Amino acid sequence: MKYISTRGDKTERSFSEILLEGLAPDGGLYMPDHYPRVSGFTIARWRTLPYNELAFEILRMFIDDIPADDLRALVDKTYTRQTFGSDAIVPLREIGEDLYIEALSNGPTLAFKDMAMQLLGNLFEYELGRRGEQLNILGATSGDTGSAAEYAMRGKQGVRVFMLSPHGRMSPFQQAQMFSLQDPNIHNIAIEGVFDDCQDIVKAASNDLEFKRRHKLGTVNSINWARLLAQVVYYFAGYFQATDSNAEKVSFAVPSGNFGNVCAGHVARMMGLPIRQLVVATNENDVLDEFFRTGTYRVRGGAETYETSSPSMDISKASNFERFVFDLLGRDSARIAELFGPGLAKQGGFTLTAEEAERIRLFGFVSGKSTHADRVETIRALWEERQDMIDPHTADGLKVGRELRERDVPMIVLETALPAKFAATIEEALGRQPTRPAALEGIEALPKRFTVMPADAAQVKDYIAAHTDPAGA
Numbered sequence: 001m002k003y004i005s006t007r008g009d010k011t012e013r014s015f016s017e018i019l020l021e022g023l024a025p026d027g028g029l030y031m032p033d034h035y036p037r038v039s040g041f042t043i044a045r046w047r048t049l050p051y052n053e054l055a056f057e058i059l060r061m062f063i064d065d066i067p068a069d070d071l072r073a074l075v076d077k078t079y080t081r082q083t084f085g086s087d088a089i090v091p092l093r094e095i096g097e098d099l100y101i102e103a104l105s106n107g108p109t110l111a112f113k114d115m116a117m118q119l120l121g122n123l124f125e126y127e128l129g130r131r132g133e134q135l136n137i138l139g140a141t142s143g144d145t146g147s148a149a150e151y152a153m154r155g156k157q158g159v160r161v162f163m164l165s166p167h168g169r170m171s172p173f174q175q176a177q178m179f180s181l182q183d184p185n186i187h188n189i190a191i192e193g194v195f196d197d198c199q200d201i202v203k204a205a206s207n208d209l210e211f212k213r214r215h216k217l218g219t220v221n222s223i224n225w226a227r228l229l230a231q232v233v234y235y236f237a238g239y240f241q242a243t244d245s246n247a248e249k250v251s252f253a254v255p256s257g258n259f260g261n262v263c264a265g266h267v268a269r270m271m272g273l274p275i276r277q278l279v280v281a282t283n284e285n286d287v288l289d290e291f292f293r294t295g296t297y298r299v300r301g302g303a304e305t306y307e308t309s310s311p312s313m314d315i316s317k318a319s320n321f322e323r324f325v326f327d328l329l330g331r332d333s334a335r336i337a338e339l340f341g342p343g344l345a346k347q348g349g350f351t352l353t354a355e356e357a358e359r360i361r362l363f364g365f366v367s368g369k370s371t372h373a374d375r376v377e378t379i380r381a382l383w384e385e386r387q388d389m390i391d392p393h394t395a396d397g398l399k400v401g402r403e404l405r406e407r408d409v410p411m412i413v414l415e416t417a418l419p420a421k422f423a424a425t426i427e428e429a430l431g432r433q434p435t436r437p438a439a440l441e442g443i444e445a446l447p448k449r450f451t452v453m454p455a456d457a458a459q460v461k462d463y464i465a466a467h468t469d470p471a472g473a
């Protein structure tokens, strides 16, 4: 399997070459040069596999430059009951007729990002060890990515983490989770701005190729292909739990921000998993909903990016989205470079031709939007009906998934975080505090370790330079 850029750089790279990279040199995103198709026979065989073996089967189709035994060992070490709380790893629960929640949030940081990040930590350590190299991870987070990355990388040999987050915009619990880490290889930088400012700084530093090379910068943002790949596995696992045979189709409702999670669903569908609808659920930051309804992609600025009660979806331009548009437009990289290149910032967006927009339906995508009132009501209704407590992001997914579901097609809502992370909204909806895993009691009181900085790429680069060792020793 070879990897290419969405923007026309046709240099073929292997998985290990792109594993430690962020954007491709031409500013595009890495994509497999084709999707492996799995036959009905293979899907049937996979149906009974435990999660770790399923993950191995799927990953090996995209990773051919790590020996199979090593890959298997990495996967086995990652997807354990000890880390994810159950043998199913992503257990499915029924909350209504043909309506399910797939729990992706029982990892160390209580959000679905652990599903990919825990694997990434092990892949990084393996690859760096194999090369005898170091890596400095530079990332931007609106909450869940940062903590998942830090919990995956803490204490790992040869890895440092520099994580930018919007100052004061994460929940107290999220701040405590990240800022309480005392591991010397973890650096928290709170930026005076919004998430997109953080992301722009990451892009600015990564686009400075000389700086990037000298300081061995890498990324764990959702644009990392390995993360997306790890997420493909739970679409299969969810499908198997909700159906009895491959003759059935299911739909997924996915709380979406950066389009990473649902893009993995798109990949699963391209591989041949019988997915009917991929429901993109946004919050008040509805740039994706607007696109899927109208074919117009209109990037929002910081002032138009709302701070909502599902903060991990407070995104105004969705970084993985380019991957889907690449497939949508028949992998026409010249057109992608035109739509997503420098013109995007200048024009503030683009509109597909009617003919191009028509194709969206062929890929199963539909979308909807959920507001604060919707998520509070959804959390309350499910609690009253079933004593089942969900977090605000999952509530957005449930609200939109329920609205758009079709008769007789099972709908699987992806649970992207546990309610314990978002106490204020749970309190508002239910008049009580969420339950919290015992290990996380009282973390808000722990000492915090972080640095505040203005939204200025030059200052962030100086900080990185001062805390890394260019000699690589």
Ligand SMILES: *Cc1c(COP(=O)(O)O)cnc(C)c1O
Pocket: 111, 112, 113, 144, 145, 222, 255, 256, 257, 258, 259, 260, 261, 262, 312, 313, 393, 394, 416, 417
């Ligand atoms: C990151 C995140 C999302 C959005 O996922 P994307 O892959 O960025 O679309 C949704 N919910 C939670 C809880 C998250 O942490």
